[in-house]
Amino acid sequence: MQNPGGGIQGGENGAAESGSVASPDHAPSAHLPGAEEHSRSRADGFVHGGRPGQPSKRVISDTVAVIDFCIVALMSIVAEWAYLAAYLDANYSYEPYIVAGALGGLVIVSALRNQGAYSFERLVTFRGQSRRILLALAMAVLVLLSVGYMLKQSAFYSRGWMITWFALAFASLFVNHYLASRILRRWSSFGLFARNIAIYGSGEVAAKLIEHLSLNAELTRIHGVFDDLLRGMTPRVVVAGGLSDLIRVGQSTRLDEVLIALPLSEEGRIASLLTNLSVLPIDIRLCPDIAAFELRPVGVVNYDGVAVLELARRPLDDWGPIVKAVEDRALASLMLLVALPLMLIVSLAIKLDSKGPVFFRQRRHGFNHHVISVWKFRTMRVSEDGIHVPQATRDDPRVTRVGRLLRRTSIDELPQLFNVIRGDMSLVGPRPHAIAHNEHYSALLERYASRHKVKPGITGWAQVNGYRGETDTPEKMRKRVEHDLYYIENWSLWLDVKILLLTPVFGLFGRNAF
Secondary structure, three states: OOOOOOOOOEOOOOOOOOOOOOOOOOOOOOOOOOOOEOOOOOOOOOOHHHOOOOOOHHHHHHHHHHHHHHHHHHHHHHHHHHHHHHHOOOOOOOHHHHHHHHHHHHHHHHHHHHOOOOOHHHHHHOOOHHHHHHHHHHHHHHHHHHHHHHOOOHHHOOHHHHHHHHHHHHHHHHHHHHHHHHHHHHHHHOOOOOEEEEEEOOOHHHHHHHHHHOOOOOOEEEEEEEOOOOOOOOOOOOOOEOHHHHHHHHHHOOOOEEEEOOOHHHHHHHHHHHHHHOOOOOEEEEOOOOOOOOOOOOEEEEEOOEEEEEEEOOOOOOOHHHHHHHHHHHHHHHHHHHHHHHHHHHHHHHHHHOOOOOEEEEEEEOHHHOEEEEEEEOOEOOOOOOOOOOOOOOOOOOEOHHHHHHHHHOHHHOOHHHHHHHOOOEEEOOOOOEHHHHHHHHHHOOOHHHHHHOOOEEEOHHHHOOOOOOEOOHHHHHHHHHHHHHHHHOOOHHHHHHHHHHHHHHHOOOOOOO
8 A cells, every 4th residue: 555655554563464374466576586485484493594404513513512521521420430439449529520520521622622623624534633632631631730739629639530530531532523523424425514505607707616616516516507698698607597596596495605706897796796685594605706805705715625705694503593493482482371361361352342263364474585474363353465455553443442452562463472483483583574565665675675584573673672563654664674684683692682671661562553
């Protein structure tokens, strides 16, 4: 619906309601190519961005480090039992040895990390790991002896116990790293760690890049080469399509990154590509023919022997998806349990107030533009979910008496806790908008579509900063998008906690909610 402000009235608070979810009956706009409906946009969090895909090497590295710490601490107790209790038949307290084991574990893990023992490449090859483990154990001995001497506690510990402890620790750490290398090597042979990439560019740079990457298929899988060729231009490699086809592939299949294989002399074209590709939750890297750093890259990456410039990074990498998934599922389950009595009362009030279902579902864009069904309490007398979705306005006659209170207090959003538990949404993230609003503002605001690089949320940074409710002008939506992008680029667990704590204060009872 057009309005004098210059666009449809969009926003999460005013979409008209629908009793069911139908398949999209209109083509996506040019800014959202390839958008299609998925019954669920799963995001269990154990992979990049919530998609089934390449396991994070950082998570694997940290997991091995945690296992090493547990091994060292456990071996201190085993040595106490084996040497003092079984061999010497002495009765000693376990507490001092638990403390020593924990301190020794921290020192050994820190020493191994400083030596690079937990880098994925060294974990896979196992080369030099025995030497690194011995050096870490030697460092732990020096630290423990120094601490014991300074605190005058060394007399309480047996030298035989320490020798037994470190012998057991060395053997156990050796076995752990050896097994890790065998497992990771086998997984690598299956291509589990291969990055799914697409290449944009079909000239000399792309040809050389493909030739190099094809030497090690375990590390990369090329999903196609894309380029928008002018008439008369001849590609050096087979081209699968243009930029719109590349974005469609990125939204319909698992794609980890796009390598732009263009010379830096085409800086304007590269900048335009970066803007268009920013709608995808992927890494964007540049492999130029000349390393002239005029584009201010995020970093330089050693890409299997090829230096490439990193232009953009995916949000929520490494431990981020895991932390976010645990946070969402645990807190949403707890909130649902607490809110269940209130939800039952609201359901009864809705049935008594007006005819129609208690809940309604509406199609909205979720992670990577996948269409999801968002649940809410019904607050209107109508059910609309088409190309034109009028937003609720002040004193809107469509809103029921109970619905007005529910919308004012945001209680109508409580059923979205089911979306969070399902994995369609997060507790915190950019609010999902109706599909019609998405397509309108994607054409109007340059970076609007970048909001879909993470899962949508029940509340968000924009909402607690006052950008909630009706967005009847492009400027209001621009401010909301700016806050959403700030959240995506600066995500942390503590930022989520801050937003959740601020939501009851600033996110509810807003004057713009009606």
